[in-house]
Amino acid sequence: MAPVNILIVDDREENIIALEALLNRDDIRMFSTTSPNDALKIAWENPIAIALVDVQMPEMDGFELVEMLKANPKTKDILVIFVTAISKESKYVVKGLGTGAVDYLYKPLDPYITSAKVDAFIQLARNQAEIKEKNIELQNFAIVVKNSADMICAIDAQTLRIASINPAIEKIMGFKPDEVIGRGVVDLAIDEDQVPFRKKLGEIIKDNLQFAVFEYRFETFEKRVIWAECRMSYRNKTIFLNISDISPQKSFQEQLIKSKEAAEYGKKVKETFLANMSHELRTPVNGIIGITNLLRKTNIDEQQKSMLDLLETSSQSLLGVINDVLDISKIEAGKFSIVRTPNNLRAIVKAVYDLLKFKADEHNIEFLLEIAEDAPQYIQVDSLRLNQILMNLLSNAIKFTDRGHVKLKVTVMQKHNNKVKLKFSIEDTGIGIASDKIATIFESFEQAEDDTTAKYGGTGLGLTIVKKLIELKGGDLTVSSQVGKGSVFNFTNWYEVVDQPKEKATVRDVPRVLAPFKENISVLVVEDNLVNQFMLSKILKEWNVSVDMVDNGRKALDKLKENDYDVVLMDTHMPEMSGYQTAKTIRVDFEEPKRSVPIISLSAASYDHEQQQAISAGMNDVLAKPFMPYELHEKILKLLK
Incomplete structure (x- = not known):
């Protein structure tokens, strides 16, 4: 028995190695690659039966x-199983099935389920191969199976009249066999499909094709329209036609298409809502933080300074909640990106530890840090997301621990060539989690007990973000806990060990008072929020900048026609004309040098593609709200140079 060819496509080599080890057996031949482009080449050059594809x-x-594989006649019949770590929600399943997949495997992979499913599809692939062989036999021997559930008929190639037909026509179309024998087969089709049906039959006879498949609509005895799949073979001036009623499949496909369109529309609506929500929430927070910084520069007493500290703490807390909600939304929308770069592992871990040490001291608990001696110094990792994971887990541990200790431990589990599997353990002696509640703590907006929010606060999003981030990075998260004794959260992942990266230029501590610009600088501010208008005007004037202020894009264009500006600060979401439209108009409709005026987008956008949209619209740089004055100073200075 010939082996079944299986293709494994995953951008992580370790995942491929694990799957190959799991599936290794004599009756299959495995091909693997980390490149989707190479996968297309392999599928073209080899008869692949099954493909395990990472999402x-x-x-x-x-x-x-998969869409590209299904679009190619040579590879469209490959059985595709998606291997994914993303959400199991139905919209992702519908999307996968809509592209042509036959099943899903969810990471972390269960060895027994994986083997069982692959076994089933190997058998399915063999069955498909056998069916194809039998179809060829049917063509070669022109056997008409009278008891078939499909309509099977022999047609005179010269007259296109039905010479014989099996009884299935009565069940499918309501005609008795005697009523259609001698009748033109084209007459079975509805009026609109008769011309293309006749043309297709003529092409098959002319080209002497041994096998062809096509679909047309037929009209039944009761004047009901059905979809018919016609499988034909031509031999010895006779056309052998096998006709199946595929109306249920067509209906199902239409439902899938509608579901897919509805899901895509819903996704677009959600993204638009989140983009607007991001702007509406971040813009006032930017104003609060900015005004707070301005007030610090005025003459204030100690009581007022304490009140400003509280205001800033509240603003940062609100910003943290906003970021949590938007992070969850971006992950669910598939817009969340992981960017791995060489980073100092010990520096990342130590920075998180130092940042939270004061919080542990406030709770009068011991905060411990252990990093294994054999842990690598530099690894390829998204430092921002690793920091986010550790901050969430450790903040939780400290929040829910009243006595005892919280420990962060980093150990090496395995090494393979230049890869290392690390385990991060966060152990606490806090309130613990009931065994029946452990699964729910990773759900959005869920906490272990109903009164947890009242006692300890929080949105219930922290652990959801942690779990999804770890899954996106290809890692595993586990938790063990006892009520009243504490909890241990472990997450493991493979990392690439790298050499020490080149030293980056050190950034000087930014002084509280930023130096005014030496030249006479003129800036046009396009911002519709009054608080932000006031804040920006105040900050810029401290730097000896001449400021013109407008609240929408149309007014900005009028101002730019009247005056010359060194820099334009442009909000993206505004009434009448957005920042994107305004920037495009400046770049297209204005003459030089105004066409090339530097534009900084003051964006509250939370999605990467929105920031890219600003650049594509012609803006030179993006400054995300909320921002600190020194960030704006640096960007203006950079563009002026």
Whole structure:
């Protein structure tokens, strides 16, 4: 028995190695690659029966790869199983099935389920191969199976009249066999499909094709329209036609298409809402933080300074909640990106430890840090997301621990070539979690007990973000806990060990009072929020900048026609004309040098693609709200140079 060819596509080598080890056996031949483009080449050059495709890949995602495979006649019949770590929600399943997949495997992979499913699809692939062989036999021997559930008929190639037909026509179309024998087969089709049906039959006879498949609509005895799949073979001036009623499949496909369109529309509506929400929430927070910084520069007493400290703490807390909600939304929308770069592991861990040490001291608990001696110094990692994971887990541990200790421990579990598997353990002696509640703590807006929010606060999003981030990074998260004794959260992942990166230029501590610009600088501020208008005007005037202020894009264009400006600060979301539209108009409709005036987008956007949209619209740089004055100073200075 010939082996079944299986293709494994995953951008992580360790995942491929694990799958190959799991599936290794004599009756299959495995091909593997980390590149989707190479996967297309392999599928073209080899008769691949089954493809295990990772959804999340950098070059192109799994959905795009499968769409390309299904679009090619040579590879369209490959049985695709998606291997994914993203949400199990139905919209992702519908999207995967809509692209042509037959099943899903969810990371972390269960060895027994994986083997069982692959076994089933190997058998399915063999069955498909056998069916194809039998179809060829049917063509060669022109056997008409009278008891078939499908309509099977022999047609005179010269007259296109039905010479014989099996009884299935009565069940499918309501005609008795005697009523259609001698009648033109084209007459079975509805009026609109008769011309293309006749043309297709003529092409098959002319080209002497041994096998062809096509679909047309037929009209039944009761004048009901059905979709018919026609499988034909031509031999010895006779056309052998096998006709199946595929109306249920067509209906199902239409429902899938509608579901897919509805899901895509819902996703677009959600993204638009979140973009607007991001702007509406971040813009006032930017104003609060900015005004707080301005007030610090005025003559204030100690009581007022304490009140400003509280205001700033509240603003940062509100910003943290906003970021949590938007992070969850971006992950669910598939817009969350992981960017791995060489980073100092010990520096990342130590920075998180130092930042939270004061919080542990406030709770009068011991805060311990252990990093294994054999842990690598530098690894390829998204430092921002690793920091986010550790901050969430450790903040939780400290928040829910009244006595005892919280410990962060980093150990090496395995090493393979230049890869290392690290385990991060966060152990506490806090209130613990009931065994029946452990699964729910990772759900959005869920906490272990109903009164947890009242006692300890929080949105219930922290652990959800942690779990989804770890899954996106290809890692595993586990938790063990006892009520009243504490909890241990472990997450493990493989990392690439790298050499020490080149030293980056050190950034000087930014002084509280930023130096005014030496030249006479003129800036146009386009901002519709009154608080932000006041804040920006105040900050810029402290730097000896001449400021003109407008509240929408149309007024900005009028101002730019009247005056020359060194820099334009442009909000993106505004009434009448958005910042994107305004920037495009400046770049297209204005003459030089005004066409090339530097534009900084003052954006409250939370999605990467929105920031990219600003650059694509012609803006030179993006400054995300809320921002600190020194960030604006640096960007203006950079553009002026």
